[in-house]
Amino acid sequence: MNLPGSRTSSRRARSLLGATAGAALAILLAACGTDSPAAAPSASQAPVAGADRLTACPATPSKPPTTNSLPDVSLPCLGDGPDVRLADLRGPLVVNVWAQWCGPCREEAPYLAKLAKSGKVKMLGIDYDDPRPELAVKFATDEGLVYPHLVDTDKAIKQALRVGGPPLTAFVDADGTVAYVHRGVLTSQQQLDQLVKDKLGVTP
Missing domain, CATH: 1.20.5 (Single alpha-helices involved in coiled-coils or other helix-helix interfaces)
Structure with a gap:
């Protein structure tokens, strides 16, 4: 009971x-x-202040990787625009790997800015191993780097391009082949222009 x-x-x-x-x-x-x-968006989704002032990353048609092409990885845009698959890119193209904390990157920035203004070659920046995207945006804006920039926080390009650290500049021909990689700082406008002429056949 x-x-x-x-x-x-x-x-x-x-x-x-x-x-x-x-x-x-x-x-x-x-x-x-x-x-x-x-x-609420996560921190990784939050827009970076000032990123809308950067040149937007264009959509690129998918293409099969070529021999000795840029690595087959996709990286997000530092400014507006879609992720970019590096292996899809064709030249004549100058790819500069940089970071806002890199002193030599600041030294060579005026040469890259001047080359970009010439309009003779396409240009792309990759902000590499950089924990401060807001400072990266400020760097690119202040230095007048008026071309698209991608973000590689995970060092996805390290092995393929043998990146010891920024700066590094790769020269990509019309077939998508990496014709040459310059490791270290560019020391003059003349040096950069000569590399573009010798490696890509373009006179800035």
């Missing part, structure tokens, strides 16, 4: 069990996330 006190205790136990299960379910759903537009 069940006593009144026993029935009350049983009801309380079931009520407590239900509340506990409900709380656990709520925690589980919260941990799984939501597709609701009201959900």
Whole structure:
């Protein structure tokens, strides 16, 4: 026979069990996330201040990798625009690997800016191993680097281009072949222009 006190205790136990299960379910759903537009963006999704002032990354048609091409990796744009698959790119193209914390990168930046203004070759920057995207945006803006820039925080290009650290400048021909890689700082406009002429057949 069940006593009144026993029935009350049983009801309380079931009520407590239900509340506990409900709380656990709520925690589980919260941990799984939501597709609701009201959900706050993660830090990695948050736009970088000033990025809209940079040259947007263009959409590039997919192409089969060529022998000795740029690495077959896709990198996000530092400014606006889609991710860019490096192996899709064709030249004549100058790719400069840099970082805002890199002193020599600041030294060579005026030469790259002047080459870009000539319009004789396409240009692309890769902000490499850089923990401060907002400072990277400021660097590119202040130095007048008016061409698209990508972000490689995970050193995805390190092995293929044998990047010891920035700066590094790669010269890509019309077939997509990396014709030459200059490791280290560019020391003059004349040096950069001569490399473009010798490696890509273009006179700036």
